[in-house]
Amino acid sequence: MSWQWFHRLGSPRWFYQKTSVWLPWLGTASLLLLAVGIAWGLGFAPEDFKQGNSYRIIYIHVPAAFLALAGYYIMAICGAIGLIWKMKLSFVVMRAAAPIGAALTFIALFTGAVWGKPTWGTYWVWDARITSMLILFFLYLGVMALSGAFAREQSGDKASALLALVGTVNIPIIYKSVDWWFTLHQPATLKLTEASTIDPSMFYPLITMIAGFYLFYAWVLTLHTRSLILQREWRTQWVRELLGQSAPAAKV
Amino acid sequence: MRVEPFDRANPDLSKRDSGSVKSVPPRVPGFYTLLRTEFTLAVRRRSDIVNPLLFFVTVLAMMPLGIGPEPEMLARMAAGLIWVMALLATLLSQESLFRGDYEDGSLEQLALQPQPLYFPVLAKVVVHWLVTGMPLALLSPLLGMMLNLGEAGYWPLFVSLALGTASLSLIGAVGAALTVALRRPGLLLALIIMPLYVPVLIFGTGAVQAALDGYGYGPQMAILGAILAAAAALAPLAAAGAIRISLEN
Numbered sequence: 231m232s233w234q235w236f237h238r239l240g241s242p243r244w245f246y247q248k249t250s251v252w253l254p255w256l257g258t259a260s261l262l263l264l265a266v267g268i269a270w271g272l273g274f275a276p277e278d279f280k281q282g283n284s285y286r287i288i289y290i291h292v293p294a295a296f297l298a299l300a301g302y303y304i305m306a307i308c309g310a311i312g313l314i315w316k317m318k319l320s321f322v323v324m325r326a327a328a329p330i331g332a333a334l335t336f337i338a339l340f341t342g343a344v345w346g347k348p349t350w351g352t353y354w355v356w357d358a359r360i361t362s363m364l365i366l367f368f369l370y371l372g373v374m375a376l377s378g379a380f381a382r383e384q385s386g387d388k389a390s391a392l393l394a395l396v397g398t399v400n401i402p403i404i405y406k407s408v409d410w411w412f413t414l415h416q417p418a419t420l421k422l423t424e425a426s427t428i429d430p431s432m433f434y435p436l437i438t439m440i441a442g443f444y445l446f447y448a449w450v451l452t453l454h455t456r457s458l459i460l461q462r463e464w465r466t467q468w469v470r471e472l473l474g475q476s477a478p479a480a481k482v
Numbered sequence: 483m484r485v486e487p488f489d490r491a492n493p494d495l496s497k498r499d500s501g502s503v504k505s506v507p508p509r510v511p512g513f514y515t516l517l518r519t520e521f522t523l524a525v526r527r528r529s530d531i532v533n534p535l536l537f538f539v540t541v542l543a544m545m546p547l548g549i550g551p552e553p554e555m556l557a558r559m560a561a562g563l564i565w566v567m568a569l570l571a572t573l574l575s576q577e578s579l580f581r582g583d584y585e586d587g588s589l590e591q592l593a594l595q596p597q598p599l600y601f602p603v604l605a606k607v608v609v610h611w612l613v614t615g616m617p618l619a620l621l622s623p624l625l626g627m628m629l630n631l632g633e634a635g636y637w638p639l640f641v642s643l644a645l646g647t648a649s650l651s652l653i654g655a656v657g658a659a660l661t662v663a664l665r666r667p668g669l670l671l672a673l674i675i676m677p678l679y680v681p682v683l684i685f686g687t688g689a690v691q692a693a694l695d696g697y698g699y700g701p702q703m704a705i706l707g708a709i710l711a712a713a714a715a716l717a718p719l720a721a722a723g724a725i726r727i728s729l730e731n
Contacts, residue, residue, distance in 0.1 A: 365677045372674035379664055385731040389660045392727065393674055396656055396720050 240317040242459040243468050249452050256449040263442030271435035278432075287345040289436060293443035295338040298366060299401065301331030301447065305373065306398045309391025319455075321387035322462065324394065325377055326454035330447065332370035339363055369397045383462070513601045520609040530578070531613045534571040538618055541567050542625050553630040560629035561639060561690035565646075568618045569679055572647055575614050576654040577671055579606060580662045580725065589662070593729055599722035607655045607718065615647025631694075638693040638703075645706040646686040652710075652717035653678050659724035663731040682709060 238244050271289035278285040305327040312320035342360060343353040354360070373390045380386035428436070463469045524530055545563050546556060583589040592602045622643050623636040631639065657675035661667035689702035 365680055368673070368677040372677065375670055375673055376660060379661070379667075379670055380731060382731050385663070385727060388727040388730075389724065392656075392720060392724055393660060396678065399678070 240315070240319055242319050242322065242463055243466075245319055246456055246459055249456060253449070253452060256445060256452065260442055260445035260449050263438055263445060267435055267439035267442050271432075271439060275432050275435050276429070281349055284345060284348045285432075287341050289439045291338055291341040291345060292436060293440045294334045294341065295363065296440055297443050297447050298331055298335040298338050298363070300444075301327055301334060302366065302369065302394075302401060303398070304451075305331060306391075306394040309394045313388060313391050313395075319459075321391065322458050323451065323455050324391060325387070326451055326458050328370055328374045328377065328390075330450055330454060332367060332374065334447075335363060335367040335370060339367065366401075373397070513605055516602055516605040517608060520605055521612065524609050524613045530575065531617065534575040534614045535617055535621060537574065538567050538571045538621065539625065541570070542629070546629070557630040557632060560626055560631035561635060561694070562687050563629065564622055564625055564631075564639065565643070565683055565687045565690075568615075568622070568643055568647060569650060569683060571618060572614055572650045573654060573672055573675060573679075576610070576651070576658045576675075577661075577668060579610055579655060579658040581658075584662045584728070589725060590729055593726060599725060600718045603655060603659070603718040603721045603725070604714070607651050607721075610655075611648045611651040615651055616644065618647060619643035631690075634696070635690045635694045638689045638699045641703060642686040642689040642699075642706055645703065645710055646682045649682050649706070649710045649713045650679060652713040653682075655721040656717055656724055659721040659728060661728075662725070663728040682706065685709070 267289065272286050275286070277283055305324050308320045308324040308327065311317055312324060339360070342363070346355065347353050373394050376393050377386045377390035380389060460469055460472075542563060545559075549555065549559070580589055583592070593599055595602075619640050622639050626636055626639055654671075654675050657671050657678075658667075660674065661671050664670065685702045685705045689699040689706065692699040692702060
């Protein structure tokens with residue numbers, strides 16, 4: 231097998247042109263799955279006998295929390311690829327992933343707080359999992375702040391990639407935190423290896439939502455990456471042609 | 483000018499004329515030389531040692547003024563307060579870890595050496611810990627007494643701070659290296675490094691709390707030691723990489 235595809239990925243132009251074809255499919259599929267999942271989860275899934283209707287927030291909360299964690303890995307891996315193979319595009323994806331991941335972490339925290347009020351009687355508890363999610367949020371903000379702090383773009387790329395890699399040290403702790411400092415938060419209900427403790431009638435819409443969130447993430451990440459590519463490559467010929475400018479833009 | 487590589491096995495000194503000897507940089511300082519140099523420099527700049535300690539003591543003296551002088555409440559909060567203040571004192575002193583060397587160009591010289599940057603970074607961190615973390619740990623039982631910490635907590639507080647601040651210095655070095663090329667890194671450094679300090683803080687205060695509650699604090703110390711071992715192995719590598727990135731800027 232040749233590595234040509236891998237090296238092609240390094241070209242922002244190739245990525246931009248390819249994704250123009252994928253985007254509509256990604257967008258349609260993710261919106262479709264999200265629509266089905268939301269209608270199913272919020273409208274048709276049975277009520278929880280203990281928590282009533284308030285449990286339904288898991289259809290947003292759980293996928294957002296999944297993606298918030300996975301997004302950090304995606305960001306860190308892109309940063310590592312950029313540092314190792316000096317791939318321009320990889321850094322762009324890393325930069326694009328940071329604000330999306332931060333937004334998802336915020337959604338997970340916010341929906342958790344909204345759910346916590348009727349269930350635990352308080353919006354915020356300093357429990358291990360909530361706290362580590364908050365720390366994940368700070369990690370995202372740190373990467374974003376550092377990438378924007380450098381005048382030279384390449385330095386910001388590399389520095390924030392390194393910080394993202396260092397931050398991955400904390401991710402296993404976030405996962406393990408439930409076992410380490412078990413306090414108020416209930417243990418994870420979704421288990422890959424054992425039978426889950428959630429009823430199938432609630433589980434299938436949740437899986438639909440998770441799949442929908444993953445596709446939505448891919449869609450938004452591609453969109454954001456494309457806009458960052460245009461910003462970075464605005465001097466090149468192909469971007470000018472794309473924007474219908476043959477001559478350089480007005481001199482500032 | 484081309485400089486002939488020095489052949490240790492077969493030192494032919496006649497080859498090196500006096501003109502080129504002058505332009506050859508001084509012998510690459512080894513780890514211990516660097517350690518001694520850094521330590522001497524740190525000791526001569528008194529304020530670098532005294533300021534974090536003064537900060538530590540002053541802010542802790544503010545605490546009872548802010549939250550009230552009730553001994554029971556202070557006793558419950560003492561371990562956490564002392565730990566958080568030690569963390570802040572370490573963090574604030576970390577900003578200048580590579581700054582002087584970056585500004586006068588010696589960091590670049592260190593990076594140009596044929597040997598890995600790991601050891602110079604480690605030397606700097608060890609000295610930083612000796613002049614900040616260690617004094618903080620030594621001072622902590624006194625502050626514990628002032629904040630009405632139970633006597634059972636003195637020893638674990640000292641040991642956990644001694645182990646923990648070493649990890650904090652190592653982890654913070656990565657942040658200091660990442661931000662050394664920036665003009666005003668203060669708040670940014672805190673933002674990027676604070677989240678990484680969390681495990682150390684949790685197990686450090688955990689050890690003291692366990693001792694106060696009458697339990698053994700061995701496991702927490704073991705984890706603190708493990709964090710220190712991992713940080714000593716990995717953090718200087720990351721910091722070395724970060725220094726090279728900063729020097730490119």
